Amino acid sequence: MQLDEADRRILRHYLAEPGLERAVLAERAGVTPATLWRRLERLREGGVIRTESAVIGWRALGYGVEVSLRFTLDKTNPRAFDEFIAAAREVPEVVTIETFLGRVDVRLTVIARDMVQYQEIYRRRILTLPHIAELEALMLIATIKDADGLPI
Known part of the structure; x- marks a missing residue:
């Protein structure tokens, strides 16, 4: 357009x-x-404006911990991606699911009220997701720039 x-x-x-x-x-x-x-x-x-939505400030709602989890999946199972993503969708604290080409297959963003809750989510919900070959956790310290738009 x-x-x-x-x-x-x-x-x-x-x-x-x-x-x-x-x-x-x-x-x-x-x-x-x-x-x-x-x-x-x-x-x-024309698809330029895709949606009008609210952007939630998770920290204002008491979620003080945000972690980006990067997964490499065991791709010996042809359904690994589909099964992993279906299971990840069921975790309420997962607010973003992204897939990639390259060394990292999937990235999840997980929020929690504090580290105690995060550890519980990690142990009971994240580590039980199917087909995980590798997992790396990156804890968010600060967001320097967060822009959804393009330089127009």
Whole structure:
């Protein structure tokens, strides 16, 4: 999909402040409210805007521990990926599941209220996931940059 300068202005302001009222967004982007509505619809239909959703601040809800777990799976079983991912989906504390090509096959992001809860999740839910050949845990210390958008 081709974007013109008006689309880029709309997206820049929309990404910067997604909660803006549409009239304010239209004014800041330099378009009329009707034009804004039409362009947002076109951007949604074109797959540029995929969803409008809330981003949860887990730490504000009392989850002080975030760990990235990197797995290499035992691929001697042809269903290893599917079975691992199906089991990982059942762990409520797993908030992200990503697959990769390369040495690491899957990365899970796990949240817990504290280290005691994390150890319990790790022992009872993570280590029991099927087809694990290797596992590396990386504890999040700080998020320096977290941007979902592109430089538009």
